Amino acid sequence: MADHHLKAPVERPTRLEAPSSTEARKSEPATTEGDQSSAPPPRLKRQRVRTALFALLPVVLLVSGYFYVTGGQIISTDNAYIQADHVGVSTDVSGLVASIEVKDNQPVVKGQVLFTLRPEPFEIALAGARAQLSNVRNQILNLQANYKQAQAEIDQAQIDLAYYQASFQRQQTLVSVSAVSRTNYDDAKHALDSTRQKINVAKATAQMVLAQLGGNIETPVEQQSTYLVAQAAVDEAQRNLNNSVVRASFDGVVTNVDSLQVGAYLQPPQSGISLVSADQLWVAASPKETELTHVKPGQPVDISVDSYPGVQWHGTVDSLSxxxxxxxxxxxxxxxxxxxxxxxxxxxxxxxxxxxxxKPSLRTGMSVQAEINTGSARGVPHLFSGLFASQAHAHE
Structure with a gap:
C-alpha cells in the first residue's frame, strides 16, 4: 500500500543569474549621433586653452612692463624709527644732592628746576673770591699811589739837581783859586752825585710800578689784568653756585628720575636724570642704497606708525647721510x-x-613705515638696463 502512494514533488529554489555583458549593453540607451558630435574631444580642449594662454601672454607682459616703467617713484621702507633730542641731565660741579623737584615721566618746560645740590660749599667759595677781588682792587690803588709818589720824588730830585749842580760849579771855581777848602768842594760833589742817584732810583721805582699797572697809569682799575683775573674767579664761583641748581635745557619729559636719590654724591660727568624732547621729533630711516637714486631733500613723505593703525603723518626729507x-x-x-x-x-x-x-603723541623708538615720493618713475631705459644686467648675470 505504501507503494501505491506517490511522493510529492520537492520544489527547489530558483537561482537568479546576472545578466551577461552583452545583455547589459543592449539594455543601455544608445547615444545618438547628434550627442557624439556636440562633445569635443579632450585634445581639442587642451589646444584651445593653450592658444588662449599664448594669446594672453603678450598682454600680461605689456601690462607688467607698463606698471614697472611707470612705477618706482614711491620708496617705501620699514627700517625707520622715531627719534628725538634726548640728553642725560648732569652738571659740571660736584656735590651732594639736596632735593629732587620732579617725578619720573613728568613733562617739564625749559628752565624748570629738576634737582639741586647743597649750596654751602659754592657760597663759601663765592665769598672768598669776592674778598680776593676787593684785595686786588686795593693793591691796584696802592700801586697807582706809589707811581705818583715816585714821580713826585723824581720832580723834587730834578729841582735839587739843578741847585747842587750850581753849588758844585761855584765850589769848583773857588777851590781852583784856593778860596775855599777841599772839604767844601767834596761836600758839593757828594750832594750832586746823591741827587743824581736819587733820580735814578725814583725812575726805576716808577718803571716797576708802571709795569705792574700794565704799562699805563691811566687804565681804569676794572680793566687791569690782575683785577680781571680776580673778577674771573668771582664769576667762576658764581657760575658754580648757579650750576648747583640744575634746570631743564628744553621742553620735554624727564625719565630715569628714580636713579637719583637725595644725599647721593654727584660728580661730573655723571648723569642725574634723562630728558627727552617732546617737540624735536624726526624719523631716522635707513633705506637701501639702490633705492636712493632719486631721493633728495624736500621730497614729501607719508609716515605711518605701528602703534596707531590707520593714522598717517606727513613729513619731508630733511637730509641724507x-x-x-x-x-x-x-x-x-x-x-x-x-x-x-x-x-x-x-x-x-x-x-x-x-x-x-x-596727531597722537609719538615716542622715541617707535617703528615707522616711511614712503618717500621721489616723483621719478623708473622709465624705459631703466627697464632695458635691468634686462641687460639680468642677461649678463645669467651669462656669468
Missing part, C-alpha cells in the same frame, strides 16, 4: 679680504615730521 650706517660702526666691515661678499648698504635718511602736533 654722507656715509652708510656701517661706516660708523665700531668695527666696520673689511672688504679687502679674500672671502668678500657684496652686501647692499643702507644710508641713513633724516625725515622731518610736519604735523606731529595735530
Amino acid at each position: 654722507p656715509a652708510s650706517g656701517s661706516s660708523f660702526s665700531l668695527l666696520p666691515a673689511q672688504n679687502t679680504t679674500g672671502n668678500w661678499v657684496k652686501v647692499v648698504q643702507r644710508i641713513p635718511v633724516r625725515i622731518r615730521i610736519d604735523d606731529a602736533a595735530d
Whole structure:
C-alpha cells in the first residue's frame, strides 16, 4: 500500500543569474549621433586653452612692463624709527644732592628746576673770591699811589739837581783859586752825585710800578689784568653756585628720575636724570642704497606708525647721510679680504615730521613705515638696463 502512494514533488529554489555583458549593453540607451558630435574631444580642449594662454601672454607682459616703467617713484621702507633730542641731565660741579623737584615721566618746560645740590660749599667759595677781588682792587690803588709818589720824588730830585749842580760849579771855581777848602768842594760833589742817584732810583721805582699797572697809569682799575683775573674767579664761583641748581635745557619729559636719590654724591660727568624732547621729533630711516637714486631733500613723505593703525603723518626729507650706517660702526666691515661678499648698504635718511602736533603723541623708538615720493618713475631705459644686467648675470 505504501507503494501505491506517490511522493510529492520537492520544489527547489530558483537561482537568479546576472545578466551577461552583452545583455547589459543592449539594455543601455544608445547615444545618438547628434550627442557624439556636440562633445569635443579632450585634445581639442587642451589646444584651445593653450592658444588662449599664448594669446594672453603678450598682454600680461605689456601690462607688467607698463606698471614697472611707470612705477618706482614711491620708496617705501620699514627700517625707520622715531627719534628725538634726548640728553642725560648732569652738571659740571660736584656735590651732594639736596632735593629732587620732579617725578619720573613728568613733562617739564625749559628752565624748570629738576634737582639741586647743597649750596654751602659754592657760597663759601663765592665769598672768598669776592674778598680776593676787593684785595686786588686795593693793591691796584696802592700801586697807582706809589707811581705818583715816585714821580713826585723824581720832580723834587730834578729841582735839587739843578741847585747842587750850581753849588758844585761855584765850589769848583773857588777851590781852583784856593778860596775855599777841599772839604767844601767834596761836600758839593757828594750832594750832586746823591741827587743824581736819587733820580735814578725814583725812575726805576716808577718803571716797576708802571709795569705792574700794565704799562699805563691811566687804565681804569676794572680793566687791569690782575683785577680781571680776580673778577674771573668771582664769576667762576658764581657760575658754580648757579650750576648747583640744575634746570631743564628744553621742553620735554624727564625719565630715569628714580636713579637719583637725595644725599647721593654727584660728580661730573655723571648723569642725574634723562630728558627727552617732546617737540624735536624726526624719523631716522635707513633705506637701501639702490633705492636712493632719486631721493633728495624736500621730497614729501607719508609716515605711518605701528602703534596707531590707520593714522598717517606727513613729513619731508630733511637730509641724507654722507656715509652708510656701517661706516660708523665700531668695527666696520673689511672688504679687502679674500672671502668678500657684496652686501647692499643702507644710508641713513633724516625725515622731518610736519604735523606731529595735530596727531597722537609719538615716542622715541617707535617703528615707522616711511614712503618717500621721489616723483621719478623708473622709465624705459631703466627697464632695458635691468634686462641687460639680468642677461649678463645669467651669462656669468
